[in-house]
Amino acid sequence: MRKFKFLILTFGIILTACSHPPDLPTPANIGTKERLRLISGEQAAEFVNRMHGQAVATDANVIAEYGKGEKKDLLYVSRYADAEAAQKAFESMIEKMAVAQKSPFYHLRPIARYQGKAYMTLGMGAVHYIYCSGSSLLWFQTYQTFGTTLPPMLLELYPI
Numbered sequence: 001m002r003k004f005k006f007l008i009l010t011f012g013i014i015l016t017a018c019s020h021p022p023d024l025p026t027p028a029n030i031g032t033k034e035r036l037r038l039i040s041g042e043q044a045a046e047f048v049n050r051m052h053g054q055a056v057a058t059d060a061n062v063i064a065e066y067g068k069g070e071k072k073d074l075l076y077v078s079r080y081a082d083a084e085a086a087q088k089a090f091e092s093m094i095e096k097m098a099v100a101q102k103s104p105f106y107h108l109r110p111i112a113r114y115q116g117k118a119y120m121t122l123g124m125g126a127v128h129y130i131y132c133s134g135s136s137l138l139w140f141q142t143y144q145t146f147g148t149t150l151p152p153m154l155l156e157l158y159p160i
Contacts, residue, residue: 024077024136026064027153031144033067071143075154078137090132094119111148117160118150133158
């Protein structure tokens with residue numbers, strides 16, 4: 001009986017560990033803004049899907065909010081099965097944005113210093129940076145000024 005309980009407990013621990021998405025770190029600060037809220041797991045996936053109007057969220061997603069007030073910066077990170085899947089999703093997103101007739105985003109451009117591996121676009125009063133880092137796809141919406149450079153705090157965790 002004792003061995004049976006031990007096996008059940010061990011199996012439960014393994015199952016619980018496997019059912020949680022991998023850790024998706026976010027910087028404590030980006031630019032001058034501090035991270036004040038973090039949304040992850042099912043709640044983040046639901047938000048991403050609702051934002052796109054279809055099921056696009058991966059199994060591991062995190063949304064970080066930076067700053068106070070109406071002009072909060074938002075960092076979206078989605079982890080894919082592998083780097084190839086993340087790259088494919090990135091390329092698909094860029095292609096769709098480039099030809100979209102009705103979109104809140106405009107002036108989509110590759111950032112030269114990153115040899116086409118990162119893009120920026122304007123929209124909704126903010127600047128948006130989009131890029132892949134390994135198996136993660138990142139979208140950073142900011143009201144801060146970084147020009148054509150990705151925020152260093154972000155690149156430390158998610159290098160190109």
